[in-house]
Amino acid sequence: MIKFKNVSKFFDSQTVLRNINFYIDRGEMAFVTGPSGAGKSTLLKLIYLDEWPDEGEITVGDFHLTSLKLSRVPLLRRSIGAVFQDFKLINNLTIFDNVALSLRVRGINEKDIKTPAHEALKKVHLRHKAEDYPQMLSGGEQQRVAIARAIVAEPMLILADEPTGNLDPNTATGISRLFREINIQGTTIIIATHNRDLFKGSGKKVFQLDAGHLIGEEVG
Amino acid sequence: MAFPYSIKSAVRSLIKEKWINILSILTVASSLLIITLTSFTLYNLELATSRLPERFSMIVYLKTGISKEETQTIINNLKNRPEIDNIKYISKETALKELKQKLKDAPYILEGLDENPLASSIELKLKKNFVTESNVNIISKMLKNIHGVDDVYYGEKIAETIHLLKRSVENISIIILLSIAAGVVFVTYSTVKILFYRKKDEIEIFKLLGATGGFIRTPFIIEGSAIGFFGGVLSIIGALIFYFAITYRLSAVIPILKNLVFPLEFLIALPVIGIFLGIVGSLIAIGRLRL
Numbered sequence: 001m002i003k004f005k006n007v008s009k010f011f012d013s014q015t016v017l018r019n020i021n022f023y024i025d026r027g028e029m030a031f032v033t034g035p036s037g038a039g040k041s042t043l044l045k046l047i048y049l050d051e052w053p054d055e056g057e058i059t060v061g062d063f064h065l066t067s068l069k070l071s072r073v074p075l076l077r078r079s080i081g082a083v084f085q086d087f088k089l090i091n092n093l094t095i096f097d098n099v100a101l102s103l104r105v106r107g108i109n110e111k112d113i114k115t116p117a118h119e120a121l122k123k124v125h126l127r128h129k130a131e132d133y134p135q136m137l138s139g140g141e142q143q144r145v146a147i148a149r150a151i152v153a154e155p156m157l158i159l160a161d162e163p164t165g166n167l168d169p170n171t172a173t174g175i176s177r178l179f180r181e182i183n184i185q186g187t188t189i190i191i192a193t194h195n196r197d198l199f200k201g202s203g204k205k206v207f208q209l210d211a212g213h214l215i216g217e218e219v220g
Numbered sequence: 221m222a223f224p225y226s227i228k229s230a231v232r233s234l235i236k237e238k239w240i241n242i243l244s245i246l247t248v249a250s251s252l253l254i255i256t257l258t259s260f261t262l263y264n265l266e267l268a269t270s271r272l273p274e275r276f277s278m279i280v281y282l283k284t285g286i287s288k289e290e291t292q293t294i295i296n297n298l299k300n301r302p303e304i305d306n307i308k309y310i311s312k313e314t315a316l317k318e319l320k321q322k323l324k325d326a327p328y329i330l331e332g333l334d335e336n337p338l339a340s341s342i343e344l345k346l347k348k349n350f351v352t353e354s355n356v357n358i359i360s361k362m363l364k365n366i367h368g369v370d371d372v373y374y375g376e377k378i379a380e381t382i383h384l385l386k387r388s389v390e391n392i393s394i395i396i397l398l399s400i401a402a403g404v405v406f407v408t409y410s411t412v413k414i415l416f417y418r419k420k421d422e423i424e425i426f427k428l429l430g431a432t433g434g435f436i437r438t439p440f441i442i443e444g445s446a447i448g449f450f451g452g453v454l455s456i457i458g459a460l461i462f463y464f465a466i467t468y469r470l471s472a473v474i475p476i477l478k479n480l481v482f483p484l485e486f487l488i489a490l491p492v493i494g495i496f497l498g499i500v501g502s503l504i505a506i507g508r509l510r511l
């Protein structure tokens with residue numbers, strides 16, 4: 001499903017990712033961990049092409065990113081549901097419309113939007129906040145909206161960047177369970193996190209990044 | 221189909237950014253009003269000048285000393301020509317009688333005339349649709365070539381002056397129309413561009429979620445055409461006020477203004493032109509941005 005082959009990424013003279021190689025199979029759930037600044041977010045950004053690799057080859061499903069035409073980038077992104085580390089909610093849209101946006105960019109009919117959007121909000125326990133605006137929500141609530149937006153269109157791949165960073169342990173456990181349920185239905189999931197509780201004892205692959213190097217692969 | 225949503229978000233943006241939108245609608249409206257008044261002037265000028273030729277006539281002077289038969293042949297000849305509406309023969313005797321009638325207060329002018337110095341003539345009226353400047357010239361040449369015709373007189377200079385005047389008014393109008401239209405395009409262009417930059421962050425997020433260029437652009441194009449549409453509607457109101465002001469008020473002073481005609485087509489044309497120019501402006505504003 002996802003394959004990195006000798007991938008490197010530089011910002012100016014700084015090496016952010018160096019010679020990364022890994023493979024994640026369809027339907028797998030995997031974690032990327034490592035200290036702050038290790039390159040976790042950058043690695044995820046390379047997958048949805050918010051950043052382009054400077055060296056090496058990346059394959060995501062049928063997309064060969066190195067040779068992907070610019071016009072196909074939206075198509076790639078629509079096959080992915082991403083939870084951004086900084087949420088990236090749209091402040092002048094309601095919570096409902098933020099989540100619905102994920103369906104609208106996919107060209108879903110207006111009449112087929114309401115049910116799944118409310119359904120996704122229910123999964124993150126925010127159904128009652130549908131008509132609020134992002135600024136009216138706490139950091140953790142905003143984070144859960146971002147999660148709802150990533151899962152609502154049932155993409156084949158979910159990338160979650162620190163999805164429990166703003167959540168208390170209990171809520172974090174709930175979100176972790178939600179991801180596992182989605183994964184069981186066949187969705188490939190990659191989660192970048194420092195929170196060891198998310199993968200401890202999960203039996204899933206954990207990639208360890210440090211200063212841009214992939215220093216280990218363990219089973220959580 | 222994301223179209224209903226595009227309309228919804230365009231409407232939301234129109235309301236949210238109401239001041240900039242109202243301002244550009246007003247600008248578009250006043251520009252379209254200038255377009256309307258220019259076209260209105262052109263239209264009425266066209267109407268007025270196209271009526272003139274109804275009265276357009278030529279006078280064919282016959283050579284002195286031609287026989288009655290020859291005169292009759294010429295008359296018959298002219299009668300059969302398709303471009304000639306009707307003809308009137310004025311013999312030199314009739315002409316002299318008319319002249320004497322005109323000069324009856326000063327009959328001494330004609331005293332001592334043994335011989336009638338006037339020539340017989342034929343006055344002919346051209347059919348309306350044949351009266352163009354070049355046609356009149358051709359017909360005049362043709363008439364001069366007829367055996368027995370001495371000279372042809374027509375209001376050459378008048379026709380030419382009207383023609384020239386009309387031409388220059390047309391040319392100036394076209395320049396005005398084009399520059400104002402370009403102005404409308406520019407107004408919607410800048411408005412949409414400003415709105416686009418205000419929403420830059422939002423659009424970045426749209427792109428990360430996989431929105432296509434079309435999905436992102438459509439609301440802006442709808443917004444641009446809405447600005448054009450409302451500008452067009454407003455300018456109709458302005459144009460009607462202007463029209464009634466000149467036909468009712470000013471015509472009391474200048475009666476000829478009562479004849480001005482306001483074509484109803486304008487009422488449909490203005491919003492349509494507004495929408496068209498608005499779409500062009502917004503397309504230029506966002507069409508070339510790399511999404």
Ligand SMILES: Nc1ncnc2c1ncn2[C@@H]1O[C@H](COP(=O)(O)OP(=O)(O)OP(=O)(O)O)[C@@H](O)[C@H]1O
Binds near residue numbers: 016038041085
């Ligand atoms: N756009 C950018 N321009 C320059 N440097 C960047 C840019 N994005 C990331 N970096 C650098 O790349 C390095 C890795 O950043 P990244 O965000 O991937 O780390 P991270 O592992 O996600 O950290 P955190 O756990 O704090 O989120 C950092 O040193 C950062 O300064």
Ligand SMILES: [Mg+2]
Binds near residue numbers: 040041042085161
């Ligand atoms: Mg990060």
